[in-house]
Amino acid sequence: MVSQVKVVAGRAVPLVGDDIDTDRIIPARYLKAITFDGLGGGAFIDDRQALKGEHPFDQPQYQGARILIVNRNFGCGSSREHAPQALAKWGIQGLIGESFAEIFFGNCVAMGIPCVTGEALVVKKLQELVTASPLGEVILDLDTLQVQIGDYTAPVLIGEGSRKMFVSGSWDACGQLVANTDQIQGTAAKLPYISWAAIG
Amino acid sequence: MSKGTLFDKVWDLHTVGTLPSGLTQLFIGLHLIHEVTSPQAFAMLRERGLKVLFPERTIATVDHIVPTDNQARPFGDRLAEEMIEALEKNCQENDITFYNIGSGSQGIVHVIAPELGLTQPGMTIACGDSHTSSHGAFGAIAFGIGTSQVRDVLASQTLALSKLKVRKIKVNGVLKPGVYAKDVILHIIRTLGVKGGVGYAYEYAGTTFEQMNMEERMTVCNMAIEGGARCGYINPDQVTYDYLKNKDFAPKGADWDQALAWWESIRSDANAEYDDIVVFDAAKIPPTVTWGITPGQGIGINQKIPSPEELLEEDRLIAEEAYRYMDLYPGQPIEGTKIDVCFIGSCTNGRLSDLREAAKIAQGRRVAEGVKAFVVAGSERVKKAAEAEGLDKIFQEAGFEWREPGCSMCLAMNPDKLQGRQISASSSNRNFKGRQGSSTGRTLLMSPAMVATAAIKGEVADVRELL
Numbered sequence: 172m173v174s175q176v177k178v179v180a181g182r183a184v185p186l187v188g189d190d191i192d193t194d195r196i197i198p199a200r201y202l203k204a205i206t207f208d209g210l211g212g213g214a215f216i217d218d219r220q221a222l223k224g225e226h227p228f229d230q231p232q233y234q235g236a237r238i239l240i241v242n243r244n245f246g247c248g249s250s251r252e253h254a255p256q257a258l259a260k261w262g263i264q265g266l267i268g269e270s271f272a273e274i275f276f277g278n279c280v281a282m283g284i285p286c287v288t289g290e291a292l293v294v295k296k297l298q299e300l301v302t303a304s305p306l307g308e309v310i311l312d313l314d315t316l317q318v319q320i321g322d323y324t325a326p327v328l329i330g331e332g333s334r335k336m337f338v339s340g341s342w343d344a345c346g347q348l349v350a351n352t353d354q355i356q357g358t359a360a361k362l363p364y365i366s367w368a369a370i371g
Numbered sequence: 372m373s374k375g376t377l378f379d380k381v382w383d384l385h386t387v388g389t390l391p392s393g394l395t396q397l398f399i400g401l402h403l404i405h406e407v408t409s410p411q412a413f414a415m416l417r418e419r420g421l422k423v424l425f426p427e428r429t430i431a432t433v434d435h436i437v438p439t440d441n442q443a444r445p446f447g448d449r450l451a452e453e454m455i456e457a458l459e460k461n462c463q464e465n466d467i468t469f470y471n472i473g474s475g476s477q478g479i480v481h482v483i484a485p486e487l488g489l490t491q492p493g494m495t496i497a498c499g500d501s502h503t504s505s506h507g508a509f510g511a512i513a514f515g516i517g518t519s520q521v522r523d524v525l526a527s528q529t530l531a532l533s534k535l536k537v538r539k540i541k542v543n544g545v546l547k548p549g550v551y552a553k554d555v556i557l558h559i560i561r562t563l564g565v566k567g568g569v570g571y572a573y574e575y576a577g578t579t580f581e582q583m584n585m586e587e588r589m590t591v592c593n594m595a596i597e598g599g600a601r602c603g604y605i606n607p608d609q610v611t612y613d614y615l616k617n618k619d620f621a622p623k624g625a626d627w628d629q630a631l632a633w634w635e636s637i638r639s640d641a642n643a644e645y646d647d648i649v650v651f652d653a654a655k656i657p658p659t660v661t662w663g664i665t666p667g668q669g670i671g672i673n674q675k676i677p678s679p680e681e682l683l684e685e686d687r688l689i690a691e692e693a694y695r696y697m698d699l700y701p702g703q704p705i706e707g708t709k710i711d712v713c714f715i716g717s718c719t720n721g722r723l724s725d726l727r728e729a730a731k732i733a734q735g736r737r738v739a740e741g742v743k744a745f746v747v748a749g750s751e752r753v754k755k756a757a758e759a760e761g762l763d764k765i766f767q768e769a770g771f772e773w774r775e776p777g778c779s780m781c782l783a784m785n786p787d788k789l790q791g792r793q794i795s796a797s798s799s800n801r802n803f804k805g806r807q808g809s810s811t812g813r814t815l816l817m818s819p820a821m822v823a824t825a826a827i828k829g830e831v832a833d834v835r836e837l838l
Contacts, residue, residue, distance in 0.1 A: 188688065188689070188692065189685070189686075189688050189689045190565055190566070190665050190689050192665075192801075192803045192804075194782075194801070194803040194804070194805060194806050195803065195804055195805065198805050198810070199782045199783060199784045199806075199808075200783075200784070200808075202407050202435075202784060203436065203448075203450040203451065203454065203784060204450065204453075204454075205410035205411070205414075205453060205454055205457045206410070206411060206414065207411055207518075217804065217805045217810035218804075220810065221810070221811075242688075243566060243685070244565060244566035244569070244599070247565060247566065247599065247665075248501065248596075248801060248803060249500075249501050249782075249801075250408065250499055250500055250501040250503075250515035250516060250517055251407075251408065251517070252408065252411075252499075252517035252518040252519060253518075255517075270566060270569060271569075272566070272569065272599065273569055273570070273599070273601045274501055274514075274515050274516065274517060274596075274601060277516070277517060277520065277532075278517035278518075278519065278520075281517060281519035281520060281523075282519060330533060331393060332390075332392045332393040332394040332533050333392070333394075333533075335391070335392040335393060336392045336394070336531075339391070339392070341390075341391065341392060343519075344390070344394075344523060344530075344531035345415075345419070345421075345519075345522060345523050345526055345527070347390055347391070347396075347531070348390075348396060348523055348526065348527035348529050348530075348531060349421065349424075349526050349527045351387060351388060351396060351527070351529075352424065352527070354387050354388050354396075355387050355396075355398060355424070355527060355528060355529055357387075358385065358386070358387045358398045359398060359425070359528070361384070362384065362385070362398070362400065363629060363630070363633050364400060364491060364493065364494060364622070364630070364633075365400075366626075367622035367623075367626040367629075367630060368620050368621070368622055368623070368626070369427060370401070370427060370428065370430065370468075370489055370620045371426060371427035371428060371429060371430055371467065371468040
């Protein structure tokens with residue numbers, strides 16, 4: 172179930188805008204379900220309808236893109252994992268941006284989708300390059316921490332702990348966490364409040 | 372790097388170990404779940420053949436999808452019914468306590484855990500909801516998580532996390548009349564920006580917070596996430612202990628004495644070191660209203676909507692987007708903006724003291740013609756307490772609807788929604804595009820008293836005129 176994520180390569184889609192929140196990525200009405208199925212069609216649905224076909228997710232040149240290039244504070248707001256799930260079901264496997272909201276970033280790690288950051292000017296340049304040549308391949312390399320489009324190469328960043336989880340294939344932390352049950356019980360036993368009152 | 376803060380102490384006490392990635396495996400003392408972000412997590416557990424490791428440390432309620440008018444089962448909305456049934460089944464199969472509708476203790480997850488005394492100082496608290504930061508009001512380290520992480524907590528009662536930096540936000544002084552906890556947090560977010568807190572835990576300190584009651588402190592911590600900080604907290608003090616004493620799940624007898632000593636010990640040290648410190652003066656905080664599409668786009672009630680030139684360059688792009696979406700323009704006063712819908716409630720401002728402040732404004736007055744105004748108590752207990760004081764009568768006589776508890780029109784996953792381009796005055800926490808159920812609906816965030824004022828006047832107005 173766990174697999175290494177060292178390189179994400181493919182076509183990219185630029186989405187210009189700051190503070191794009193998770194309500195915009197997937198509106199709350201799409202959360203009325205007990206599975207993550209069928210979220211792909213809802214990605215940015217209200218923005219897409221407002222832009223009548225002009226949203227990058229609707230433009231023909233970006234269909235099949237794997238890398239989403241965004242600006243500042245992408246994924247702010249709600250903790251809904253439905254947001255990255257919707258992006259993943261649309262086809263996104265990696266994100267490059269100026270900055271990401273923390274819960275969104277954590278959700279992406281847990282799903283094996285790296286979110287790397289670059290300087291504002293680098294991100295702007297990447298968005299321009301992709302807009303000019305939407306069919307060009309973008310290579311996001313977590314080993315070298317570089318992104319490459321044609322002959323343009325730029326450095327990107329991701330927290331070292333998260334990077335290690337991707338390249339070693341341990342981004343799905345569940346197995347590792349469960350394996351430490353004895354230590355977990357030990358930590359719990361030392362917390363005074365565990366014994367004060369039965370809560371559940 | 373911070374040292375000696377409550378955050379550092381609680382983090383260390385809950386550290387199980389360091390994972391190969393370098394991330395910390397952190398024990399979660401209290402896990403709260405609801406119907407929206409948990410069903411997929413239980414499905415993942417089943418797929419992997421895992422069991423809930425500490426079922427007694429997970430507590431469930433239903434809040435996001437519940438109708439606030441007719442709560443008879445099955446719900447009219449088939450999908451909502453499917454979600455509550457899934458939660459009932461998952462709780463039953465995994466031996467998890469569930470505060471269901473009609474239990475007397477159901478409500479918004481961030482309202483019920485504190486009122487039951489589940490939320491306590493020194494705990495780590497996680498929930499698949501970004502407003503989990505609310506619980507930091509008690510001196511807990513509380514934060515929102517996604518569904519895969521809900522799975523991790525169910526399976527291991529732990530999470531893989533990297534430690535946050537700590538920023539102290541100090542507000543000193545007395546708030547002016549008509550200025551509430553909501554205004555304080557809107558002012559902080561407006562000043563530090565919606566991404567200013569990314570990478571930080573916020574410690575709210577200073578005399579202004581010390582003077583606040585627990586419900587006001589929860590309003591402040593609730594919106595830490597709107598400023599980008601995944602968690603915000605206030606050191607526990609006598610106000611905290613007085614609130615907790617005799618609550619259902621608060622420690623009792625000898626445990627209480629032990630608890631008091633432990634809670635005092637985890638407070639930030641007087642010489643604690645912080646990664647950053649920001650200072651505000653309470654007297655300078657005005658009643659605050661948002662005009663745009665992020666909680667950081669706020670202004671004082673008597674101010675005008677800022678022009679791009681008045682904003683930092685990095686805030687101009689989103690401001691341009693906000694002018695267009697809101698149909699509000701630079702230089703326009705926010706006061707006098709016509710309102711269609713008034714919503715009082717949510718995990719930010721749906722507690723008893725919030726309803727009391729709004730009722731003071733509503734008492735003996737009438738909701739303006741053409742305005743739909745409704746009040747949604749945060750929990751069954753809040754509703755009952757408010758009715759015992761006659762607040763329901765005050766609201767109803769003024770023309771407000773009095774509803775059953777739930778998240779309601781904060782995010783409109785139930786039938787309470789804006790229609791078309793309606794504009795709402797809302798005591799909730801988010802003014803994102805489409806947030807309140809219409810893809811073109813517009814939201815102005817403000818304190819409950821200001822929402823009540825808007826309902827009476829039919830437009831955004833200064834609460835101080837009705838005090």
